[in-house]
Amino acid sequence: MSGTRTVWGRTRLLLSMFCILASMILSLIPAQSHAQTYQKAVWIPVEKEIERGLESFLRRAFAEAEAQQADLVILEINTPGGRIDSAGAIGQLIRQSPLHVVAYIDNQAFSAGTYIALNANEIVMTPGSSMGAATPIDLAGNAAEVKLISGWSNQMKAAADLNNRNPDVARAMVEIDTEFPGLKPKGTVLSLDSKRAKDLGYADRIVNNKNELLSLYGISADTMQTIEPTVGENVARWVTSPVVMSMLLVIGLVGIVVELFAPGFGVAGTISLCAFSLYFFGHYVAGFANWLHIGLFLLGILLMILEIFLPGGIVGAIGFISIVSGLVMAAYDTEQGLASLGIAVLITAIVAFLLIKKYGLKGLLNRFILGDEQSNERGYVAPKDQRDLVGKKGIALTPFRPAGVAKIEGTRVDAVSAGGFIQAGMPVVVVLVEGTRVVVQEEEPNSQGRSV
Incomplete structure (x- = not known):
């Protein structure tokens, strides 16, 4: 009996020690649910449309x-989303950064915004926030072609794989014609609120506000720095959006055409100058344009003006190529630049046609033809013939x-003198008369009656 008691006692002791050890291990689990603390944090807003200007700011x-x-x-x-290529570049920027990146979704992160969030090391959401709905659309608001959807779906899947998130969830956000059992039926796209995102592993944590987020990472609001876009970067973001870029080109080109039909340099010319200045300034600040592109554009304008006075076609053709090259090369994307310029040229051609139809070509040609009538009543006196001065002498x-x-x-x-300098008081002789131009030279000794 004593042996049995001894064994039982040892068993109880081992069980007690095991329970104590298990309790110690379990007590550590809540501590691991808290985020790692950091020494210095930077807060960066990612707002409005995802486009090239935002990409430049984030760099x-x-x-x-x-x-x-x-x-x-x-x-x-x-x-609400934005350009796929810009989102891809921003995602690469995040992946290559040595810093720990947290995506904080306080309202919405749809489409390209979801992709950016998936590239971060962690995703934190607030109650009422949402993400997903990442099907790419065209300018008309319709779903893009299958090839583009397939490529974007793979990008989303790869981003989800970065942090071991379910890739089917990412695909369900993109592929509208695919059914994903348990996620969404065919014909819809998946979007997630904060609770479901947390359940599916697409949100690592849910916090109520910014202060709770900072506390989670051991950061004080007083020591955290916020990096905001500069005024120039905000202008660049606005200018480099496809719609605004096309509008500026339309205003610039139409302004030139209207100015050609108006006397003097007026409102249309000023507006055109401002539109082109904004176009190049925005693309320059965003890092897409440089002085070569601006120089090409200005050279093209100069050559087009010269073509008016030196007709022949070659100078004008070179000028046109220079203008197109400057505008397109300054754009963030050649295809988008050509598309925007094509729209602008089409609208400008329509405006030019309407102006010519209303005012005729005379309205345009009068800009380059002297319109003042030279009459005796207005004080004009025709120059007299001075050819008889040839050979005459004077001082x-x-x-x-x-x-x-x-x-x-x-x-x-x-x-004017035919050669070099002639001092005052020296004898001269007229050697040539061309219209109103009289040419003299200093009279040499023994040159009586000589003329040229």
Whole structure:
């Protein structure tokens, strides 16, 4: 009996020790549910449409965060979506960053915004926020072609795989014609609220507000720095959007055409100048345009003006190519630049047709033809024939450098010297008359009666 008691006692002791050890291990689990603490954080807003201007801003913001030796970047994402290529570039920027990146969704992160969030190390959402609905659409708002949808679906799947998230959820957000049992029926796309995102592993945590988020990572609001877009970057984001880019080109080209039909340099020319300046400024700040593109555009304008006075076609053709090259090369995408320019040229051609129909070509040609009538009543006096002055002699009343005034047979005559400098008071002789141009040279000794 004593042996049995001893065994039982040892068993109880082992069980007690096991329970104590298990309790210690379990006590550590809640601590692991809290996020790692960080020393320095940078807050970066990702708002409005995802486009090239935002991409340029985020490149600067991440570089600045690294320069400040931050170890945590919080992206506050609130976007309806945007360009797939821009989202892809931003996703690559996040993946290549050595910093820990948290995507904080306080409102919405649809389409391209979801892709950006999936590339972050963690996703944190607030109650009432949502993500998903990532089917790409065209400018008309319809679903894009199958090839584009397939490629984008693979990009979303790859982003989900980065942090071991269910790739079918990402695909269900994109593929409208595919059924995903338990996620969505065919003919719809998947979007997630914060609770379902957490259940499906697409949200790592849910917090009530910004302060709770900062507390989660051990960051004080006083020490955290926010990197905001500059005024120039905001202008660049606005200008580089496809719709605004097309509008600026339309305004610029139409302004030139209207200005050609108006006397002097007026409102249309000023508006055109402002439109083109905004176009190049926005693309320059965004990092897409440089001085070569601006120079090509200005050279093209100059050559087109010269073509008016030096007809022949070659100068004008080179000018047109320079203008197109400058505008398209300054755009963030050649295809988009050509499309925007094509729309602008079409609208400008329609406006030019309407103006010519209303005012005729005379309205345009009058801009380059002298319109003042030269009549005796308005004080015009035709120059008299001075060819009889050839061979006549006189004296220089002023120095000739080479223009000057000479006194020829008692009459003051404006003239130019045939060669070098002629001092005042020197004898001169008229050697040539071309219209109103009188040419004299210093009279040499023993040159009586000689003329050229």
